[in-house]
Structure formats: structure tokens, C-alpha cells
Amino acid sequence: QVKLLQSGAALVKPGASVKMSCKASGYTFTDYWVSWVKQSHGKSLEWIGEIYPNSGATNFNEKFKGKATLTVDKSTSTAYMELSRLTSEDSAIYYCTRSGFGVDYWGQGVMVTVSS
Amino acid sequence: DIQMTQSPSFLSASVGDRVTINCKASQNINRYLNWYQQKLGEAPKLLIYNANSLQTGIPSRFSGSGSGTDFTLTISSLQPEDVATYFCLQHNSWPYTFGAGTKLELK
Numbered sequence: 001q002v003k004l005l006q007s008g009a010a011l012v013k014p015g016a017s018v019k020m021s022c023k024a025s026g027y028t029f030t031d032y033w034v035s036w037v038k039q040s041h042g043k044s045l046e047w048i049g050e051i052y053p054n055s056g057a058t059n060f061n062e063k064f065k066g067k068a069t070l071t072v073d074k075s076t077s078t079a080y081m082e083l084s085r086l087t088s089e090d091s092a093i094y095y096c097t098r099s100g101f102g103v104d105y106w107g108q109g110v111m112v113t114v115s116s
Numbered sequence: 117d118i119q120m121t122q123s124p125s126f127l128s129a130s131v132g133d134r135v136t137i138n139c140k141a142s143q144n145i146n147r148y149l150n151w152y153q154q155k156l157g158e159a160p161k162l163l164i165y166n167a168n169s170l171q172t173g174i175p176s177r178f179s180g181s182g183s184g185t186d187f188t189l190t191i192s193s194l195q196p197e198d199v200a201t202y203f204c205l206q207h208n209s210w211p212y213t214f215g216a217g218t219k220l221e222l223k
Contacts, residue, residue: 035212044203044214044215044216044217045160045203045205045214046214047205047211047212047213047214049211059210060211061210061211062211063211095159095160101150101162101165101166101169101207102148102150102165102166102205102206102207102212103150103162103205103207103212104162104165104171105162106159106160106161107159108159109159
């Protein structure tokens, strides 16, 4: 079955960066885009962007350009997202998802807390 | 960006009730609309894709309808395990955008 296993929670200082991982299994990693979604506490969901593992092509929400960098390692079926210049506004849960029919399968989420 | 207006924000219903949740898109999104269920502390789960297709493993009491700008998620007979927040997502054009969510509780 399709699984997306994300890395653990992160506590980071303002101005720093954080890189999280998403290991895919149960399907051919290079056949589907991987999207990332932000869920701020008590708020709705925001689509950050997506990457196509086969080519590395990306599409981004303009709001997150310059904030998020998406990469993949095809050899390990793992997608990565790095968030830079973190502020309190970046404290949230971040999900990786498989982009099938929009978004179908979701990882368990990574809670990022930005605090000094 | 396409705005998704979801209603109601909050819904209280009894076991066995028929429940409907709506999403309205700010422009035509054809049938590229998904519905998700998110239980407390869990990741969202896909219920309906492309407006009216039931995801594998989802109970048949869930159904979706609509096209263009107006969409509806229906739970035909509410069960206790359906207590959750429900979101819609448009994937017609980038950036994909979500509705603000409907919190469903038991009366």
C-alpha cells in the first residue's frame, strides 16, 4: 500500500533553515508528483508546491517561492523540502503528499516550531 | 488564485442524519475538486476525487456532486466515526487551493 513516511518534529531558531524528508513506498516513486502542504495551527491548508521525481521539475505557489526548496533522491524514493529564513509564521505542520487526482495520499506530517 | 468558499464552517448533526457540505469556487474548476476528512491529530484522508469519484476503501455513505463552481459533499447517514473536519481542494489550476474547512460534530 502507498505510504509516505516523514521525518520527525523540528524545533528551530528564527532565521535558521530546516530540511525535512518524505520516504515513499508502495508505488513507483518516479510516476507521481510529490506535493507539500502547510497546515498552520487552527487554520486551513496551503499548497506549497510540487516536484516531479523523474525530472526534478517543480511548480510553486508564488507565496512560497524563495521560502521552500524541493528536491528528491530517486535512489531512495525520498523527497525533501527545505524551508529557509524561518520566522514564527513558519511554525506549522507540513505534509508531503502524492499528487494523484490532485492530492491523494498524505504523510503523517512534520511539526515545525520556530522559537528562540 | 482560485478562492474556495466552504460552508458551513461548523455543523452539528445527529447519528443517522443526512449531512451536506458545500464548496464554491471563484471560477470554473470543471470537476477538479476533491474532498478530505481530517480527524483530530491525523493527516487528511481523501474521500472523493474529481467531484464524484469515491476513493477506494471509503464507505458508500459518502458521495460528491457538482461541476463548474458549485460542489457538495454528502454523508447519507451520519455515523459517530464521521466526527472530523472536512476540506475541499481544487486542483484545476496552480496553486491548488483548499476550502477553510467544516468542523462536524455530533449533536
